[in-house]
Amino acid sequence: MIDITLPDGSIRQYPEGTSSMDIARSISEGLARKVLAARVNGQVLDAARPINQSANLQLLTWNDTDGKNTFWHSSAHLMAEAVESIFPGVKFWVGPPVENGFYYDMDLGDRKMNEEDLAILEKKMNELAKQNNVYVRKEISKNDAINYFTEKGDEYKLDLLSGLTDGEISFYTQGSFTDLCRGPHIPSTGLIKAIKLTSVAGAYWKGDEKNKMLTRVYGVTFPSQKELDEHLAMLEEAKKRDHRKLGKELGIFTMDDDVGPGLVLWMPNGTIVIEELEKLAKESENAAGYKRVVTPHIAKENLYITSGHLPYYEDSMYPPMELEGQKYYLKAMNCPHHHKIFAAEPRSYKDLPLRLAEYGTCYRYEQSGELFGLMRVRCLHMNDAHIYCTKDQFYEEFRAVNEMYLKYFKIFGVDKYVMRLSLHSPEKLGQKYVNEPELWKETEALVRDVLIRTKTPFVEVQDEAAFYGPKIDVQIWSAIGREFTLATNQVDFAQGRRFKLEYTTADNKGETPLIIHRAPLGTHERFIGFLLEHYAGKFPLWLAPMQVKVLPISDKFLPYARSVADKLKKADIRCEVDDRNEKIGKKIRDTEMMKVPLMLVVGEKEMNEDKVAVRRQGKGDQGTRPVDELIAELVYEIKERKETEA
RNA sequence: GCCACUUUAGCUCAGCUGGUAGAGCAACUGAUUUGUAAUCAGUAGGUCGUUGGUUCGAUUCCGACAAGUGGCUCCA
Incomplete structure (x- = not known):
């Protein structure tokens, strides 16, 4: 026993x-x-x-992550069985579970798969699931496995086998399908009750763009139809929060074919959001001892040769224009310009740390397939600054930058984020990274030290550093589950030397400063894209493009409505009177849909008492208030940048 | 850049197997003077993404290009 x-x-x-x-x-x-x-x-x-x-x-x-993953991985095998029956001769690579379902990569040879095939596959999968076939495990020797796949002519599984050792190799079979697989699997296919194949896409073999492109089919399955329906309903809800949809509805931004892909046109409402963000950034940067600078959008080729960007970045820069025998590039980053400002005057250790901040517009020629709404664009406003400091000052400076991130996150109610310490890969020194092994080690230790000493939770990842040094990337998740890098905080030991930047030390020697590149709000584009989804378009009062809408019951109260609006405007509150000849219900509905935080309804009663009937977006009638009292409260709410109303 | 898909009025979408387009909302005009999420009526609005081809004839079929979407690679 x-x-x-x-x-x-x-x-x-x-x-x-x-x-x-x-x-x-x-x-x-x-x-x-x-x-x-x-x-x-x-x-x-x-x-x-x-x-x-x-x-x-x-x-x-199903309620355990590992249970769910096993379910989805088994579903991938079921899908493979269906694919094999419809595309005989198909070769499979791997079919793992992912965050919301599973995929399987396959080589279809000369054949192609399109979305119509997905419906056929789905039907076949349902048939196979109903057969309730058992997933049977069989341990097999490496030799037998190699013989099996050699006979099949399956170079992909042979490639997988080459990385496995004898004695740990197993096959799984369900119905007519057998696959090399470590498992585990669910007991039988009958547990899979609801199936949805979501998309077909190309995916490079082993994730390397030099390799052949395989066909990847994504799908998701559930133990009941009800759960699938709920999943699909959730996706529909997510669509409503999509920043591209909200950005259009709320008049935040637009794009135009004649302007170009990835080039955002900020409309008046979006520009207000930008200006409020810059106001916030300027306030906190002033308080933290930053100085503002402004630099041009273009620079001569030589600047980027000096900085070392050209060999690493040329492909993602707009091609140069030639003038007077000189090549000029649109800037893809502000740092070289800022370095030149550092170099413009002799610097002493007494001048450090020197913190130069700029909301510079940068241009990056991102691959066409990468562009994505506001999240990935070709013209971007960076919330950029460079801090020049001594090694001794590094800890305090880096810590202060981290603190600024956290302060912003608090204001915006961002509670899900991960600090990712991005390190270099030693084998790529001299290619992707500057060849200074000792300096890499030293600066990576410096950054790790700050995170540990400030007790900041972080994860370490290899091969994600900038070419000039390690960095911390802040990963955040939008309300609809989209993950992306928002902010970045980078150490640079390379450019200082390349630009021959120096400060005079206390004992009168020349020393190269360490440089911190930081962008706590990332870019306006990505940050506002994030905020739109985060708030579902319902900006807090201080950020809302239109803060207050005054809604007269009828034309008779227009003069009073205008006098209320004038008072609000005098208090620097963005407001407008809805002077359309519409019923109050219609005015409220339209204002609600435009997600204006406050509506002030005014009619006979309010006019006689010098009051307004307050209505909060999404919250309905809040009762009647004297105008001056309300204004004082709103001014406070705006000044404090409150996330929701008091 | 690669794979797949999409592109019809300002927006959301109809338009069966080829015979030059239709709705709702928005806009404009008029009536209504309205009390907390859509008042009524009328008017106007489209060389059906662009461009080649097949055809007597293309929004519809085929190709190229562009933009967008879902992925891959890349990245703030």
């Missing part, structure tokens, strides 16, 4: 070789029906695998 310890700490005894599924059944039939896999001593295994010694056991269902 063996002892099985369950998650609640209880211990049960079973004969040796009992499977997780047997144990589930011994607890209850209902549980057994839901079991997808099991975690045995920390390892996720098929529920059918026998347990040969005493162990900790957790039965995994």
